[in-house]
Amino acid sequence: MVYRTFFLFLFTFSFLIAQDNLEIIQSQQEETYYPTEIVEFLQNTKINPLNINTITEDELFFFPWLSDQDINKILTSRRTKTISGFSDLTELGLDAETIEHLADYITFSSKKSIKIEQTSRVEYQQAKDKLPSTLKYLQKTLANFKNTRVGVITQKDEGEKDLLDYYSCFIEYSTEKNLKKLLIGKYRLSLGQGILFASKLGMSKSSAATTNPIKKFNPLKSYTSSYEIGCLEGAALNYKAGAFNIISFFSRTSLTANLDTLDQITSFNESGLHFDPEERNNVLENIYGLAAKFEHYDNSFGINCAKFSFDHSFNDPAKKDQYEAISADMIIGKTSTPIFGEFAFADKKAGGLLGIKYGDIKLKHLLLTRYYDKDFPTWHGNPFSSQSNFDNEIGLYYGLAIRPGKSYKVNCYFDIWSFPKTRYFEKMPTVGSEEFIQLEKKFNKNTICFSIHHKDKEKYIALEGSQIRDFERTTFRADFWQNINNFRFKTRCELATEYLPTENIYKSGFLAYEEVKWKSDFLTLIGQITVYHSDVLHYMYEHNVDGIMQNTIFSGDGIYSYFVVKYNVLQNMKLQFKVSDHWSVKDKLRLYFQVISYF
Amino acid sequence: MKLFIIILFLINSTLSAIDLHLPGSAIHNATSGSVLLFPSPTATYGNPACRNNGIETSATYLFSLEELPYYNFHAHYNLNNIGLHLGGSLLSHPLYLESCGILSVNYLFKNISIGSSLKLLYNQVEKYHEVFALMADVGIIWENVAISNSLSVKNVTQSSYFTEKLPVVYLWETAYKLTSQSKVAVGLEKETDFKFSFKIAGRYDLTNMFTILSSYQFEPNRIGVGIVFNLRNLLFSYSVRTHQYLPLNHYISIGYGL
Numbered sequence: 129m130v131y132r133t134f135f136l137f138l139f140t141f142s143f144l145i146a147q148d149n150l151e152i153i154q155s156q157q158e159e160t161y162y163p164t165e166i167v168e169f170l171q172n173t174k175i176n177p178l179n180i181n182t183i184t185e186d187e188l189f190f191f192p193w194l195s196d197q198d199i200n201k202i203l204t205s206r207r208t209k210t211i212s213g214f215s216d217l218t219e220l221g222l223d224a225e226t227i228e229h230l231a232d233y234i235t236f237s238s239k240k241s242i243k244i245e246q247t248s249r250v251e252y253q254q255a256k257d258k259l260p261s262t263l264k265y266l267q268k269t270l271a272n273f274k275n276t277r278v279g280v281i282t283q284k285d286e287g288e289k290d291l292l293d294y295y296s297c298f299i300e301y302s303t304e305k306n307l308k309k310l311l312i313g314k315y316r317l318s319l320g321q322g323i324l325f326a327s328k329l330g331m332s333k334s335s336a337a338t339t340n341p342i343k344k345f346n347p348l349k350s351y352t353s354s355y356e357i358g359c360l361e362g363a364a365l366n367y368k369a370g371a372f373n374i375i376s377f378f379s380r381t382s383l384t385a386n387l388d389t390l391d392q393i394t395s396f397n398e399s400g401l402h403f404d405p406e407e408r409n410n411v412l413e414n415i416y417g418l419a420a421k422f423e424h425y426d427n428s429f430g431i432n433c434a435k436f437s438f439d440h441s442f443n444d445p446a447k448k449d450q451y452e453a454i455s456a457d458m459i460i461g462k463t464s465t466p467i468f469g470e471f472a473f474a475d476k477k478a479g480g481l482l483g484i485k486y487g488d489i490k491l492k493h494l495l496l497t498r499y500y501d502k503d504f505p506t507w508h509g510n511p512f513s514s515q516s517n518f519d520n521e522i523g524l525y526y527g528l529a530i531r532p533g534k535s536y537k538v539n540c541y542f543d544i545w546s547f548p549k550t551r552y553f554e555k556m557p558t559v560g561s562e563e564f565i566q567l568e569k570k571f572n573k574n575t576i577c578f579s580i581h582h583k584d585k586e587k588y589i590a591l592e593g594s595q596i597r598d599f600e601r602t603t604f605r606a607d608f609w610q611n612i613n614n615f616r617f618k619t620r621c622e623l624a625t626e627y628l629p630t631e632n633i634y635k636s637g638f639l640a641y642e643e644v645k646w647k648s649d650f651l652t653l654i655g656q657i658t659v660y661h662s663d664v665l666h667y668m669y670e671h672n673v674d675g676i677m678q679n680t681i682f683s684g685d686g687i688y689s690y691f692v693v694k695y696n697v698l699q700n701m702k703l704q705f706k707v708s709d710h711w712s713v714k715d716k717l718r719l720y721f722q723v724i725s726y727f
Numbered sequence: 728m729k730l731f732i733i734i735l736f737l738i739n740s741t742l743s744a745i746d747l748h749l750p751g752s753a754i755h756n757a758t759s760g761s762v763l764l765f766p767s768p769t770a771t772y773g774n775p776a777c778r779n780n781g782i783e784t785s786a787t788y789l790f791s792l793e794e795l796p797y798y799n800f801h802a803h804y805n806l807n808n809i810g811l812h813l814g815g816s817l818l819s820h821p822l823y824l825e826s827c828g829i830l831s832v833n834y835l836f837k838n839i840s841i842g843s844s845l846k847l848l849y850n851q852v853e854k855y856h857e858v859f860a861l862m863a864d865v866g867i868i869w870e871n872v873a874i875s876n877s878l879s880v881k882n883v884t885q886s887s888y889f890t891e892k893l894p895v896v897y898l899w900e901t902a903y904k905l906t907s908q909s910k911v912a913v914g915l916e917k918e919t920d921f922k923f924s925f926k927i928a929g930r931y932d933l934t935n936m937f938t939i940l941s942s943y944q945f946e947p948n949r950i951g952v953g954i955v956f957n958l959r960n961l962l963f964s965y966s967v968r969t970h971q972y973l974p975l976n977h978y979i980s981i982g983y984g985l
């Protein structure tokens with residue numbers, strides 16, 4: 129294969145790279161999935177920088193280097209005069225490092241009044257080429273005109289016949305006056321700590337152990353993701369009056385659900401795959417509600433309420449087809465020792481989360497506790513928890529970030545949880561815990577990192593009779609990141625073990641990869657080769673054409689490789705291509721091709 | 728039901744205080760038994776080489792069960808290089824009683840302190856047995872400007888209850904002062920017939936009067952969190968510590984540092 133030869137060619141080099149800020153945000157050493165919104169925004173903004181004098185508050189919010197105080201300074205200053213250069217930002221009090229980060233993403237004047245971004249992507253999976261309509265298509269059109277933003281996103285998965293199987297369209301109008309935003313179409317809410325409403329991809333534990341696992345999100349945003357689950361569809365209005373910020377919203381969304389013979393909902397189809405168009409969007413969900421937030425200096429307090437109703441009842445009597453939900457959230461002392469939390473009641477069940485961050489630059493702590501009643505409605509929420517359905521859980525998370533010297537970092541987190549309403553005869557897990565310790569050392573432009581991740585939980589495992597068993601998984605990992613001019617090398621060795629203490633069964637596996645990235649102004653090449661020999665599962669994140677790290681799972685013996693090309697053909701056009709394959713397994717070839725144009 | 732399980736556990740234990748790793752004060756409950764992170768008179772209970780002047784009394788309901796109160800009282804006084812400690816603990820239930828009297832002596836030579844404790848243990852299960860045991864602990868602490876190390880061995884005498892030997896426990900701990908407000912400690916504990924237990928604990932002085940303590944212990948997995956109010960030399964501390972299957976262990980202590 130040509131790409132393999134080319135990759136091996138790349139593999140033999142050892143030269144270097146300039147620091148790529150964007151990728152660090154996406155995947156730092158922890159390689160956790162960072163939410164798409166910020167990455168997507170930064171990628172686009174780097175190509176089409178935004179005018180600092182007209183950029184909206186929401187957009188400023190996306191720059192990870194800007195603090196809330198920085199944003200306030202920019203907004204206050206530009207009301208009275210135009211910001212005409214970097215020196216003005218320095219005068220406002222932004223530090224040199226922040227300005228250096230911002231430099232690629234902002235301008236001080238606008239040339240165009242209309243901006244259009246068009247993305248088209250095609251994916252092919254050899255394993256699915258027997259399906260009637262093999263290719264997966266995505267197209268995304270986003271247009272900005274003064275204060276108005278319009279978007280149309282469509283997607284068809286492999287095996288789906290309808291080109292418009294999934295669509296999202298919206299029109300968004302935003303100002304800096306009292307009417308902050310009006311949004312019609314598909315949108316996403318992210319309120320408080322995410323108990324009632326949150327992005328489905330917005331929570332992760334990571335080696336940034338003292339960063340709130342609930343990521344920084346815009347509370348009301350148009351839905352630009354192709355992930356088909358969890359969005360709202362209707363209208364939402366964001367009104368700001370002084371220290372009060374109010375969002376009223378209405379949504380009437382069609383969902384795909386599995387129904388029993390009595391037409392009752394047994395579960396929702398979260399895969400987004402609709403091979404039979406007649407079974408698509410068979411349930412209607414109505415939501416209306418209000419979210420109000422009051423901000424005062426370093427503190428904010430919010431109240432969120434909503435009424436949910438479905439046009440079908442649920443098969444499970446614990447789930448209601450109509451219910452009200454209310455929550456109160458708060459952040460006290462945002463810039464000093466923040467205490468944050470959200471307390472919710474939905475369908476007469478309670479859920480709550482409370483956290484505190486404290487410490488100084490050399491030793492930071494994060495303590496976070498949560499409690500969710502059994503059968504707490506979880507459909508639109510995604511708060512911190514140990515599982516995807518966050519009901520019936522009580523837990524405590526403790527994160528520590530230690531900086532003993534300039535070049536050393538130690539990050540660790542510990543999470544313990546239990547499922548209090550589970551009864552032993554139900555054959556469900558009752559407790560679990562997770563520990564993570566990472567030691568990182570930087571020298572010159574290189575980084576070496578050792579980490580241990582241990583998870584101990586009860587799990588339903590079938591082994592000569594199915595039953596709940598203690599299950600321990602431990603992963604040892606060594607990473608080496610090397611930057612040499614335009615090249616960046618990532619080397620990883622990983623040893624994973626799984627242990628069932630009661631049966632004394634022990635399994636282990638080994639994975640190693642080398643990733644090489646070369647980047648110039650117009651061309652980026654990324655190649656990776658992974659070797660694995662394992663009786664257990666290994667998880668690895670890999671680059672994709674959409675800029676999002678994609679999770680890949682390995683088991684058995686084999687070699688896997690992928691190659692990505694990102695070519696900026698013109699200033700306003702990018703071509704991106706990826707091919708991946710398992711060398712020893714048949715029919716695993718995957719191809720991606722994407723074109724992004726800017727007008 | 729929970730009470731029954733705990734009582735059964737206590738009865739079947741060779742020595743409940745060791746098997747359950749009951750902390751002696753709210754500070755030790757919050758720090759998973761760290762003796763170097765925050766100075767308190769009760770620390771000598773964990774390592775006989777500790778030399779923190781003062782008196783401290785603590786109380787808890789084990790795992791939030793009102794039927795199982797557990798009390799501690801400890802006093803320590805340093806006379807030049809020699810330190811003397813007197814203390815006791817009491818776990819009381821109508822069917823089960825356990826107490827421990829402790830007498831410790833330690834000696835400071837430059838920045839190294841060595842100490843030894845003599846413990847008199849008493850255990851009574853109503854209408855079942857009543858037994859005494861005498862055991863000794865030894866400890867050493869080496870302190871530098873930023874780093875402190877401690878090692879203690881509990882039950883060096885390998886004492887027994889009836890015919891069964893009590894476990895020997897080895898505790899090693901290192902604390903590092905990162906800034907004037909922050910300190911971190913890591914430790915390892917090994918008890919006969921049990922796995923190594925790893926501990927990490929942090930201290931943050933929010934103000935001169937208010938300190939936050941937190942810790943994690945691996946094997947068994949527990950998180951402890953506590954606060955200490957320091958009004959002049961009067962210390963008020965409160966902490967909670969988790970248990971995977973049982974309710975939280977709340978602890979309060981009042982102490983006075985001489």
